[in-house]
Amino acid sequence: MPSSKNRLPLTVGLSALFAVAALGASVMYTEHAINQAIAEQLPAGVAAALDAKEQAEVAAAKLQILSQWSAASDIEVKGRNIYGKADAEFTLVEFSDLECPFCKRFHDTPKSLVEQAGGKINWEWQHYPLQFHNPTAAKAAHAAECVSEIAGNQAFWAFTGQWFERSAMNGQGIDDIGRLAREVGADSKAFDACMASGKFKQKIQDQMDRGTAMGVTGTPATVVVDNTNGQKILVKGAQPAKALLQAIGQLVEQRNQPASLAQPGKD
Template identity: 40%
Template sequence: MKKEDLVSESTTTTSKTLPLALGAAVGVGLIAAIGYTAWSANLKADDTQQAVSQLTDAVTTLVESQSRTQQFSSQEAFQEAVSASIRAHAEEARQAEVDARYAPYEAAAEETPEGQWIYGNLDARFTLVEYADTECGYCKRFHGTPKSIVDGSNGNVNWEYKHLTVLGETSVIQAQAAECIGEQLGNKGFWVAVQEIYDKTGSNGTGAGNLTKLAASVGADESAFQSCMAEGRHRDLIDQETQMARSQGITGTPATVVVDNQTGQMQLLAGAQPAQAFIAAMKGLVARAAEEGEG
Protein backbone atom coordinates (compact mmCIF):
# COMPACT_ATOMS: atom_id res chain seq x y z
CA MET A 1 0.00 0.00 0.00
CA LYS A 2 1.28 3.42 -0.90
CA LYS A 3 2.26 5.87 1.79
CA GLU A 4 -0.37 8.29 0.53
CA ASP A 5 -3.02 5.57 0.89
CA LEU A 6 -1.90 4.83 4.43
CA VAL A 7 -2.22 8.48 5.34
CA SER A 8 -5.60 8.67 3.68
CA GLU A 9 -6.85 5.55 5.49
CA SER A 10 -5.50 6.75 8.81
CA THR A 11 -7.18 10.10 8.36
CA THR A 12 -10.47 8.44 7.40
CA THR A 13 -10.35 6.12 10.40
CA THR A 14 -9.57 8.99 12.76
CA SER A 15 -12.33 11.15 11.32
CA LYS A 16 -14.82 8.34 12.01
CA THR A 17 -13.55 7.38 15.46
CA LEU A 18 -13.14 10.84 16.99
CA PRO A 19 -16.75 12.03 16.53
CA LEU A 20 -18.01 8.74 17.94
CA ALA A 21 -15.82 9.10 21.02
CA LEU A 22 -16.90 12.67 21.56
CA GLY A 23 -20.53 11.79 20.97
CA ALA A 24 -20.35 9.09 23.62
CA ALA A 25 -19.20 11.74 26.14
CA VAL A 26 -21.39 14.70 25.26
CA GLY A 27 -23.02 15.44 21.89
CA VAL A 28 -22.34 19.10 22.33
CA GLY A 29 -18.60 18.41 22.15
CA LEU A 30 -18.88 17.02 18.62
CA ILE A 31 -20.86 19.99 17.42
CA ALA A 32 -18.34 22.37 18.97
CA ALA A 33 -15.39 20.51 17.38
CA ILE A 34 -16.90 20.44 13.87
CA GLY A 35 -18.04 24.03 14.18
CA TYR A 36 -14.57 25.11 15.18
CA THR A 37 -12.91 23.27 12.22
CA ALA A 38 -15.02 25.10 9.65
CA TRP A 39 -14.92 28.38 11.54
CA SER A 40 -11.15 28.48 12.16
CA ALA A 41 -10.37 28.05 8.44
CA ASN A 42 -11.81 31.49 7.74
CA LEU A 43 -10.12 33.31 10.62
CA LYS A 44 -7.84 36.24 10.03
CA ALA A 45 -4.47 36.03 11.71
CA ASP A 46 -5.29 38.73 14.27
CA ASP A 47 -8.47 36.86 15.30
CA THR A 48 -6.65 33.66 16.17
CA GLN A 49 -5.97 34.53 19.82
CA GLN A 50 -9.61 35.43 20.47
CA ALA A 51 -10.78 32.23 18.75
CA VAL A 52 -8.46 30.09 20.84
CA SER A 53 -9.69 31.81 24.01
CA GLN A 54 -13.33 31.18 23.08
CA LEU A 55 -12.64 27.53 22.30
CA THR A 56 -10.79 27.14 25.60
CA ASP A 57 -13.83 28.47 27.45
CA ALA A 58 -16.09 26.07 25.56
CA VAL A 59 -13.89 23.09 26.40
CA THR A 60 -13.71 24.13 30.05
CA THR A 61 -17.49 24.29 30.23
CA LEU A 62 -17.73 20.84 28.64
CA VAL A 63 -15.26 19.32 31.10
CA GLU A 64 -17.07 20.86 34.07
CA SER A 65 -20.37 19.53 32.73
CA GLN A 66 -18.91 16.03 32.45
CA SER A 67 -17.47 16.31 35.95
CA ARG A 68 -20.86 17.24 37.38
CA THR A 69 -22.47 14.32 35.52
CA GLN A 70 -19.96 11.91 37.02
CA GLN A 71 -20.77 13.18 40.50
CA PHE A 72 -24.27 11.81 40.06
CA SER A 73 -23.22 8.41 38.76
CA SER A 74 -26.36 6.76 40.10
CA GLN A 75 -29.99 7.73 39.88
CA GLU A 76 -30.30 7.47 43.65
CA ALA A 77 -27.47 9.95 44.23
CA PHE A 78 -28.96 12.34 41.71
CA GLN A 79 -32.42 12.18 43.29
CA GLU A 80 -30.95 12.76 46.75
CA ALA A 81 -29.06 15.80 45.47
CA VAL A 82 -32.25 17.20 43.96
CA SER A 83 -34.19 16.51 47.17
CA ALA A 84 -31.51 18.20 49.26
CA SER A 85 -31.63 21.23 46.99
CA ILE A 86 -35.42 21.43 47.26
CA ARG A 87 -35.25 21.12 51.06
CA ALA A 88 -32.63 23.85 51.27
CA HIS A 89 -34.72 26.15 49.10
CA ALA A 90 -37.85 25.47 51.18
CA GLU A 91 -35.98 26.17 54.42
CA GLU A 92 -34.59 29.39 53.01
CA ALA A 93 -38.08 30.53 52.00
CA ARG A 94 -39.51 29.54 55.40
CA GLN A 95 -36.78 31.46 57.23
CA ALA A 96 -37.43 34.52 55.07
CA GLU A 97 -41.10 34.43 56.15
CA VAL A 98 -40.11 34.13 59.82
CA ASP A 99 -37.66 37.03 59.49
CA ALA A 100 -40.37 39.18 57.91
CA ARG A 101 -42.60 38.60 60.95
CA TYR A 102 -39.83 39.66 63.33
CA ALA A 103 -38.78 42.78 61.44
CA PRO A 104 -41.47 45.10 62.92
CA TYR A 105 -40.42 44.12 66.46
CA GLU A 106 -36.70 44.84 66.28
CA ALA A 107 -37.13 47.32 69.13
CA ALA A 108 -38.02 44.49 71.53
CA ALA A 109 -35.09 43.74 73.81
CA GLU A 110 -33.50 40.29 73.60
CA GLU A 111 -33.79 39.86 77.38
CA THR A 112 -36.16 41.43 79.89
CA PRO A 113 -36.74 41.12 83.65
CA GLU A 114 -38.23 37.72 84.43
CA GLY A 115 -41.98 37.54 83.94
CA GLN A 116 -42.17 40.74 81.86
CA TRP A 117 -42.78 41.17 78.15
CA ILE A 118 -41.53 44.62 77.17
CA TYR A 119 -41.32 46.31 73.79
CA GLY A 120 -38.93 49.25 73.60
CA ASN A 121 -36.14 50.72 75.70
CA LEU A 122 -35.98 49.01 79.08
CA ASP A 123 -34.76 52.28 80.65
CA ALA A 124 -37.58 54.42 79.26
CA ARG A 125 -39.11 57.01 81.55
CA PHE A 126 -42.68 55.85 80.82
CA THR A 127 -44.22 52.39 80.54
CA LEU A 128 -47.60 51.64 79.00
CA VAL A 129 -48.80 48.56 80.90
CA GLU A 130 -51.54 47.11 78.74
CA TYR A 131 -53.99 44.47 79.96
CA ALA A 132 -55.39 42.75 76.90
CA ASP A 133 -57.24 39.72 75.57
CA THR A 134 -56.26 38.40 72.14
CA GLU A 135 -59.92 37.57 71.42
CA CYS A 136 -60.96 41.16 72.08
CA GLY A 137 -61.74 42.99 68.85
CA TYR A 138 -60.98 46.36 70.44
CA CYS A 139 -57.59 45.05 71.62
CA LYS A 140 -56.86 43.88 68.11
CA ARG A 141 -57.58 47.30 66.64
CA PHE A 142 -55.75 49.06 69.48
CA HIS A 143 -52.58 46.94 69.26
CA GLY A 144 -50.85 49.27 66.80
CA THR A 145 -51.41 52.38 68.96
CA PRO A 146 -48.98 51.72 71.83
CA LYS A 147 -46.48 50.35 69.32
CA SER A 148 -46.60 53.57 67.31
CA ILE A 149 -46.12 55.60 70.51
CA VAL A 150 -43.06 53.58 71.50
CA ASP A 151 -41.60 53.68 67.99
CA GLY A 152 -41.90 57.47 67.90
CA SER A 153 -40.77 58.17 71.47
CA ASN A 154 -37.01 58.20 70.92
CA GLY A 155 -36.58 55.68 73.73
CA ASN A 156 -38.71 57.56 76.27
CA VAL A 157 -41.64 55.10 76.30
CA ASN A 158 -41.87 51.32 76.43
CA TRP A 159 -44.84 48.95 76.38
CA GLU A 160 -45.55 45.99 78.65
CA TYR A 161 -48.13 43.35 77.78
CA LYS A 162 -50.21 41.56 80.43
CA HIS A 163 -53.10 39.13 80.13
CA LEU A 164 -56.68 39.86 81.12
CA THR A 165 -58.66 36.94 79.73
CA VAL A 166 -62.28 38.04 79.81
CA LEU A 167 -63.67 36.20 76.77
CA GLY A 168 -63.50 32.59 77.90
CA GLU A 169 -61.35 29.51 77.40
CA THR A 170 -60.24 30.45 73.86
CA SER A 171 -58.62 33.56 75.30
CA VAL A 172 -56.79 31.50 77.93
CA ILE A 173 -55.53 28.99 75.36
CA GLN A 174 -54.22 31.74 73.09
CA ALA A 175 -52.57 33.49 76.03
CA GLN A 176 -50.86 30.19 76.85
CA ALA A 177 -49.71 29.88 73.25
CA ALA A 178 -48.07 33.31 73.40
CA GLU A 179 -46.38 32.42 76.69
CA CYS A 180 -45.14 29.06 75.39
CA ILE A 181 -43.67 30.71 72.31
CA GLY A 182 -42.08 33.38 74.48
CA GLU A 183 -40.60 30.65 76.68
CA GLN A 184 -38.86 29.20 73.63
CA LEU A 185 -38.03 32.28 71.62
CA GLY A 186 -37.71 35.00 74.22
CA ASN A 187 -39.10 38.51 74.39
CA LYS A 188 -39.12 39.16 70.65
CA GLY A 189 -40.76 35.81 70.01
CA PHE A 190 -43.55 36.68 72.43
CA TRP A 191 -44.34 39.97 70.72
CA VAL A 192 -44.29 38.38 67.27
CA ALA A 193 -46.58 35.61 68.56
CA VAL A 194 -49.13 38.08 69.95
CA GLN A 195 -49.13 39.97 66.65
CA GLU A 196 -49.60 36.74 64.72
CA ILE A 197 -52.47 35.67 66.98
CA TYR A 198 -54.20 39.00 66.47
CA ASP A 199 -53.66 38.70 62.71
CA LYS A 200 -55.16 35.20 62.60
CA THR A 201 -58.08 35.48 65.03
CA GLY A 202 -61.52 36.66 64.04
CA SER A 203 -62.07 37.82 67.68
CA ASN A 204 -64.89 37.16 70.12
CA GLY A 205 -64.27 33.46 70.64
CA THR A 206 -63.52 32.47 67.03
CA GLY A 207 -59.88 31.63 67.79
CA ALA A 208 -56.68 31.88 65.77
CA GLY A 209 -56.87 28.44 64.18
CA ASN A 210 -54.07 25.89 64.41
CA LEU A 211 -51.82 27.23 67.16
CA THR A 212 -49.10 24.62 66.58
CA LYS A 213 -48.85 25.74 62.97
CA LEU A 214 -48.83 29.36 64.15
CA ALA A 215 -45.99 28.60 66.58
CA ALA A 216 -43.95 27.02 63.79
CA SER A 217 -44.58 30.05 61.57
CA VAL A 218 -42.72 32.26 64.05
CA GLY A 219 -39.83 29.84 64.47
CA ALA A 220 -40.86 27.72 67.47
CA ASP A 221 -40.21 24.01 67.77
CA GLU A 222 -43.57 22.28 67.37
CA SER A 223 -42.89 19.39 69.75
CA ALA A 224 -41.68 21.66 72.57
CA PHE A 225 -44.64 23.98 71.98
CA GLN A 226 -47.13 21.13 72.19
CA SER A 227 -45.55 19.86 75.42
CA CYS A 228 -45.78 23.32 76.96
CA MET A 229 -49.43 23.63 75.99
CA ALA A 230 -50.34 20.14 77.19
CA GLU A 231 -48.77 20.83 80.59
CA GLY A 232 -50.62 24.14 80.95
CA ARG A 233 -47.27 25.51 82.06
CA HIS A 234 -48.24 29.20 82.10
CA ARG A 235 -51.88 29.00 83.08
CA ASP A 236 -51.23 30.11 86.68
CA LEU A 237 -49.38 33.21 85.45
CA ILE A 238 -52.26 34.14 83.16
CA ASP A 239 -54.76 33.71 86.01
CA GLN A 240 -52.58 35.82 88.32
CA GLU A 241 -52.35 38.69 85.84
CA THR A 242 -56.10 38.56 85.27
CA GLN A 243 -56.71 38.73 89.02
CA MET A 244 -54.19 41.55 89.41
CA ALA A 245 -56.07 43.62 86.83
CA ARG A 246 -59.38 43.02 88.53
CA SER A 247 -57.91 43.97 91.90
CA GLN A 248 -57.13 47.37 90.35
CA GLY A 249 -60.72 47.76 89.20
CA ILE A 250 -59.94 46.79 85.60
CA THR A 251 -62.69 44.61 84.14
CA GLY A 252 -62.61 45.37 80.42
CA THR A 253 -59.99 45.27 77.68
CA PRO A 254 -57.93 46.96 76.53
CA ALA A 255 -56.94 48.86 79.65
CA THR A 256 -53.61 50.64 79.94
CA VAL A 257 -51.81 51.94 83.00
CA VAL A 258 -49.43 54.77 82.13
CA VAL A 259 -46.50 54.59 84.57
CA ASP A 260 -43.93 57.33 85.20
CA ASN A 261 -40.93 55.15 86.09
CA GLN A 262 -39.12 58.15 87.54
CA THR A 263 -41.75 59.04 90.11
CA GLY A 264 -43.91 55.92 90.36
CA GLN A 265 -47.03 57.94 89.52
CA MET A 266 -49.66 56.18 87.39
CA GLN A 267 -52.76 56.93 85.36
CA LEU A 268 -55.26 54.40 84.01
CA LEU A 269 -56.76 54.83 80.55
CA ALA A 270 -59.63 52.45 79.81
CA GLY A 271 -60.55 51.34 76.30
CA ALA A 272 -58.95 51.75 72.89
CA GLN A 273 -57.84 55.34 73.38
CA PRO A 274 -56.07 57.28 70.61
CA ALA A 275 -52.36 58.05 70.85
CA GLN A 276 -53.09 61.66 71.80
CA ALA A 277 -54.74 60.52 75.02
CA PHE A 278 -51.57 58.73 76.13
CA ILE A 279 -49.37 61.66 75.21
CA ALA A 280 -51.62 63.93 77.26
CA ALA A 281 -51.45 61.50 80.20
CA MET A 282 -47.65 61.45 80.11
CA LYS A 283 -47.50 65.22 79.95
CA GLY A 284 -49.83 65.36 82.95
CA LEU A 285 -47.55 63.02 84.92
CA VAL A 286 -44.53 65.19 84.08
CA ALA A 287 -46.39 68.31 85.20
CA ARG A 288 -47.41 66.59 88.44
CA ALA A 289 -43.79 65.57 89.09
CA ALA A 290 -42.65 69.15 88.50
CA GLU A 291 -45.22 70.48 90.94
CA GLU A 292 -44.06 68.01 93.56
CA GLY A 293 -40.40 68.78 92.86
CA GLU A 294 -39.66 65.32 91.46
CA GLY A 295 -39.30 66.11 87.74
Protein backbone atom coordinates in the same frame (compact mmCIF):
# COMPACT_ATOMS: atom_id res chain seq x y z
CA MET B 1 -43.49 -45.48 18.40
CA PRO B 2 -41.92 -42.14 17.47
CA SER B 3 -38.25 -42.21 16.75
CA SER B 4 -35.71 -40.23 18.79
CA LYS B 5 -35.32 -37.95 15.79
CA ASN B 6 -39.01 -37.04 15.99
CA ARG B 7 -38.85 -36.48 19.77
CA LEU B 8 -35.88 -34.09 19.57
CA PRO B 9 -37.72 -31.13 17.97
CA LEU B 10 -40.54 -31.59 20.45
CA THR B 11 -38.12 -31.54 23.39
CA VAL B 12 -36.36 -28.48 22.05
CA GLY B 13 -39.70 -26.77 21.45
CA LEU B 14 -40.89 -27.42 24.99
CA SER B 15 -37.60 -26.21 26.44
CA ALA B 16 -37.84 -23.01 24.43
CA LEU B 17 -41.44 -22.54 25.53
CA PHE B 18 -40.51 -23.00 29.19
CA ALA B 19 -37.61 -20.59 28.80
CA VAL B 20 -39.84 -17.93 27.26
CA ALA B 21 -42.42 -18.44 30.00
CA ALA B 22 -39.73 -18.16 32.67
CA LEU B 23 -38.36 -15.02 31.06
CA GLY B 24 -41.83 -13.50 30.92
CA ALA B 25 -42.44 -14.34 34.57
CA SER B 26 -39.07 -12.86 35.48
CA VAL B 27 -39.86 -9.65 33.60
CA MET B 28 -43.28 -9.45 35.23
CA TYR B 29 -41.77 -10.04 38.70
CA THR B 30 -39.10 -7.41 38.11
CA GLU B 31 -41.68 -4.89 36.93
CA HIS B 32 -43.88 -5.65 39.95
CA ALA B 33 -40.93 -5.25 42.32
CA ILE B 34 -40.05 -1.90 40.76
CA ASN B 35 -43.63 -0.68 40.96
CA GLN B 36 -43.90 -1.82 44.57
CA ALA B 37 -40.65 -0.09 45.50
CA ILE B 38 -41.85 3.13 43.86
CA ALA B 39 -45.19 2.88 45.65
CA GLU B 40 -43.45 2.40 48.99
CA GLN B 41 -40.98 5.24 48.50
CA LEU B 42 -43.31 7.78 46.88
CA PRO B 43 -45.24 8.77 50.03
CA ALA B 44 -41.98 9.24 51.93
CA GLY B 45 -40.59 11.30 49.09
CA VAL B 46 -43.68 13.45 48.85
CA ALA B 47 -43.73 13.92 52.63
CA ALA B 48 -40.08 14.94 52.61
CA ALA B 49 -40.69 17.41 49.80
CA LEU B 50 -43.71 18.90 51.56
CA ASP B 51 -41.79 19.09 54.83
CA ALA B 52 -38.91 20.89 53.13
CA LYS B 53 -41.38 23.27 51.48
CA GLU B 54 -43.05 24.05 54.81
CA GLN B 55 -39.68 24.60 56.50
CA ALA B 56 -38.71 27.08 53.80
CA GLU B 57 -42.05 28.88 54.15
CA VAL B 58 -41.71 29.02 57.95
CA ALA B 59 -38.16 30.36 57.71
CA ALA B 60 -39.21 33.08 55.27
CA ALA B 61 -42.22 33.99 57.42
CA LYS B 62 -40.04 34.21 60.53
CA LEU B 63 -37.74 36.80 58.97
CA GLN B 64 -40.65 38.87 57.73
CA ILE B 65 -42.69 38.71 60.95
CA LEU B 66 -39.86 39.36 63.42
CA SER B 67 -38.65 42.34 61.39
CA GLN B 68 -41.90 44.13 62.30
CA TRP B 69 -40.99 43.96 66.00
CA SER B 70 -37.39 45.10 65.94
CA ALA B 71 -37.81 47.35 69.01
CA ALA B 72 -38.25 44.28 71.22
CA SER B 73 -35.18 42.72 72.80
CA ASP B 74 -34.77 38.95 72.58
CA ILE B 75 -34.98 38.43 76.33
CA GLU B 76 -37.63 39.24 78.92
CA VAL B 77 -36.87 41.90 81.53
CA LYS B 78 -37.35 40.25 84.93
CA GLY B 79 -40.08 38.05 83.54
CA ARG B 80 -41.87 40.96 81.87
CA ASN B 81 -42.62 41.22 78.16
CA ILE B 82 -41.52 44.72 77.19
CA TYR B 83 -41.47 46.38 73.79
CA GLY B 84 -38.92 49.18 73.63
CA LYS B 85 -36.08 50.19 75.96
CA ALA B 86 -36.24 48.58 79.38
CA ASP B 87 -35.18 51.82 81.10
CA ALA B 88 -37.73 54.09 79.41
CA GLU B 89 -39.12 57.02 81.37
CA PHE B 90 -42.73 55.91 80.88
CA THR B 91 -44.36 52.49 80.48
CA LEU B 92 -47.68 51.72 78.82
CA VAL B 93 -48.87 48.63 80.70
CA GLU B 94 -51.61 47.17 78.56
CA PHE B 95 -54.06 44.58 79.85
CA SER B 96 -55.20 42.77 76.74
CA ASP B 97 -57.22 39.84 75.42
CA LEU B 98 -55.98 38.21 72.22
CA GLU B 99 -59.57 37.53 71.13
CA CYS B 100 -60.81 41.06 71.78
CA PRO B 101 -61.63 43.02 68.58
CA PHE B 102 -61.11 46.34 70.38
CA CYS B 103 -57.65 45.17 71.49
CA LYS B 104 -56.90 44.29 67.87
CA ARG B 105 -57.91 47.78 66.75
CA PHE B 106 -55.84 49.37 69.53
CA HIS B 107 -52.74 47.20 69.12
CA ASP B 108 -50.85 49.48 66.74
CA THR B 109 -51.35 52.57 68.93
CA PRO B 110 -48.86 51.78 71.72
CA LYS B 111 -46.52 50.17 69.19
CA SER B 112 -46.35 53.36 67.14
CA LEU B 113 -45.88 55.53 70.24
CA VAL B 114 -42.95 53.44 71.42
CA GLU B 115 -41.30 53.49 67.99
CA GLN B 116 -41.65 57.27 67.72
CA ALA B 117 -40.72 58.20 71.31
CA GLY B 118 -36.95 57.92 71.01
CA GLY B 119 -36.62 55.51 73.94
CA LYS B 120 -38.73 57.54 76.40
CA ILE B 121 -41.75 55.18 76.29
CA ASN B 122 -41.97 51.39 76.41
CA TRP B 123 -44.92 48.99 76.35
CA GLU B 124 -45.58 46.08 78.67
CA TRP B 125 -48.07 43.30 78.02
CA GLN B 126 -50.35 41.86 80.69
CA HIS B 127 -52.86 39.11 79.91
CA TYR B 128 -56.54 39.70 80.62
CA PRO B 129 -58.52 37.05 78.69
CA LEU B 130 -62.22 37.76 79.08
CA GLN B 131 -64.52 34.95 80.17
CA PHE B 132 -66.83 35.22 77.16
CA HIS B 133 -63.84 34.76 74.81
CA ASN B 134 -62.68 31.58 76.54
CA PRO B 135 -61.42 28.94 76.19
CA THR B 136 -59.76 30.38 73.08
CA ALA B 137 -58.52 33.61 74.69
CA ALA B 138 -56.95 31.78 77.63
CA LYS B 139 -55.37 29.26 75.26
CA ALA B 140 -53.95 32.09 73.15
CA ALA B 141 -52.49 33.75 76.25
CA HIS B 142 -50.86 30.48 77.29
CA ALA B 143 -49.49 29.97 73.79
CA ALA B 144 -47.93 33.44 73.86
CA GLU B 145 -46.23 32.63 77.17
CA CYS B 146 -44.90 29.35 75.76
CA VAL B 147 -43.50 31.19 72.74
CA SER B 148 -41.84 33.73 75.03
CA GLU B 149 -40.19 31.00 77.10
CA ILE B 150 -38.98 29.03 74.08
CA ALA B 151 -38.14 31.71 71.50
CA GLY B 152 -37.79 34.93 73.49
CA ASN B 153 -39.38 38.32 74.02
CA GLN B 154 -39.30 39.47 70.39
CA ALA B 155 -41.04 36.25 69.34
CA PHE B 156 -43.70 36.93 71.99
CA TRP B 157 -44.54 40.31 70.48
CA ALA B 158 -44.49 38.90 66.97
CA PHE B 159 -46.83 36.10 68.06
CA THR B 160 -49.37 38.45 69.65
CA GLY B 161 -49.28 40.77 66.64
CA GLN B 162 -49.83 37.92 64.20
CA TRP B 163 -52.61 36.47 66.35
CA PHE B 164 -54.53 39.71 66.03
CA GLU B 165 -54.00 39.68 62.26
CA ARG B 166 -55.07 36.06 61.75
CA SER B 167 -57.87 35.51 64.25
CA ALA B 168 -61.51 36.20 63.44
CA MET B 169 -61.75 37.40 67.09
CA ASN B 170 -64.51 36.93 69.68
CA GLY B 171 -63.31 33.46 70.64
CA GLN B 172 -62.94 32.06 67.12
CA GLY B 173 -59.14 31.86 67.24
CA ILE B 174 -56.82 30.72 64.46
CA ASP B 175 -56.62 27.43 62.58
CA ASP B 176 -53.03 26.39 63.35
CA ILE B 177 -51.47 27.75 66.54
CA GLY B 178 -48.45 25.47 66.17
CA ARG B 179 -47.69 26.82 62.71
CA LEU B 180 -47.75 30.41 64.01
CA ALA B 181 -45.48 29.45 66.91
CA ARG B 182 -42.98 27.95 64.45
CA GLU B 183 -43.16 31.02 62.24
CA VAL B 184 -41.94 33.22 65.10
CA GLY B 185 -39.14 30.82 66.02
CA ALA B 186 -40.55 28.37 68.60
CA ASP B 187 -39.46 24.73 68.40
CA SER B 188 -42.47 22.57 67.57
CA LYS B 189 -41.90 19.80 70.13
CA ALA B 190 -41.05 22.23 72.92
CA PHE B 191 -44.14 24.29 72.14
CA ASP B 192 -46.45 21.27 72.14
CA ALA B 193 -45.00 20.10 75.46
CA CYS B 194 -45.43 23.56 76.98
CA MET B 195 -49.04 23.81 75.84
CA ALA B 196 -49.82 20.38 77.26
CA SER B 197 -48.27 21.30 80.62
CA GLY B 198 -50.53 24.27 81.36
CA LYS B 199 -47.59 25.76 83.26
CA PHE B 200 -48.52 29.42 82.68
CA LYS B 201 -52.14 29.31 83.82
CA GLN B 202 -51.29 30.75 87.23
CA LYS B 203 -49.14 33.53 85.76
CA ILE B 204 -52.02 34.57 83.52
CA GLN B 205 -54.44 34.50 86.45
CA ASP B 206 -52.04 36.60 88.54
CA GLN B 207 -51.90 39.22 85.80
CA MET B 208 -55.69 39.29 85.61
CA ASP B 209 -55.97 39.69 89.38
CA ARG B 210 -53.44 42.52 89.29
CA GLY B 211 -55.39 44.30 86.60
CA THR B 212 -58.68 43.91 88.44
CA ALA B 213 -57.10 45.32 91.60
CA MET B 214 -56.01 48.37 89.59
CA GLY B 215 -59.49 49.04 88.25
CA VAL B 216 -59.42 47.10 84.97
CA THR B 217 -62.90 45.87 84.05
CA GLY B 218 -62.50 45.23 80.31
CA THR B 219 -60.00 45.27 77.49
CA PRO B 220 -57.99 46.99 76.33
CA ALA B 221 -56.98 48.94 79.42
CA THR B 222 -53.67 50.78 79.71
CA VAL B 223 -51.95 51.79 82.92
CA VAL B 224 -49.58 54.65 82.06
CA VAL B 225 -46.65 54.54 84.49
CA ASP B 226 -44.11 57.25 85.33
CA ASN B 227 -41.02 55.16 86.04
CA THR B 228 -39.29 58.02 87.87
CA ASN B 229 -41.69 57.85 90.81
CA GLY B 230 -44.23 55.06 90.24
CA GLN B 231 -47.22 57.33 89.63
CA LYS B 232 -49.92 55.79 87.42
CA ILE B 233 -53.00 56.71 85.43
CA LEU B 234 -55.49 54.15 84.09
CA VAL B 235 -56.77 54.75 80.56
CA LYS B 236 -59.70 52.48 79.66
CA GLY B 237 -60.69 51.39 76.17
CA ALA B 238 -59.19 51.56 72.69
CA GLN B 239 -58.20 55.20 73.03
CA PRO B 240 -56.20 57.15 70.43
CA ALA B 241 -52.55 58.00 70.99
CA LYS B 242 -53.59 61.49 72.10
CA ALA B 243 -55.25 60.08 75.23
CA LEU B 244 -52.09 58.21 76.24
CA LEU B 245 -49.95 61.29 75.66
CA GLN B 246 -52.34 63.36 77.77
CA ALA B 247 -51.94 60.84 80.60
CA ILE B 248 -48.17 61.15 80.31
CA GLY B 249 -48.53 64.93 80.49
CA GLN B 250 -50.58 64.64 83.67
CA LEU B 251 -47.97 62.36 85.22
CA VAL B 252 -45.26 64.90 84.50
CA GLU B 253 -47.32 67.52 86.32
CA GLN B 254 -47.81 65.19 89.29
CA ARG B 255 -44.18 64.28 89.83
CA ASN B 256 -44.08 65.89 93.26
CA GLN B 257 -47.03 63.79 94.48
CA PRO B 258 -46.62 60.37 96.24
CA ALA B 259 -47.02 57.14 94.30
CA SER B 260 -50.29 55.24 94.56
CA LEU B 261 -50.80 51.78 93.07
CA ALA B 262 -48.07 49.18 92.76
CA GLN B 263 -46.69 48.82 89.25
CA PRO B 264 -47.86 45.66 87.45
CA GLY B 265 -45.07 43.28 86.63
CA LYS B 266 -43.02 44.31 89.66
CA ASP B 267 -43.15 42.98 93.20
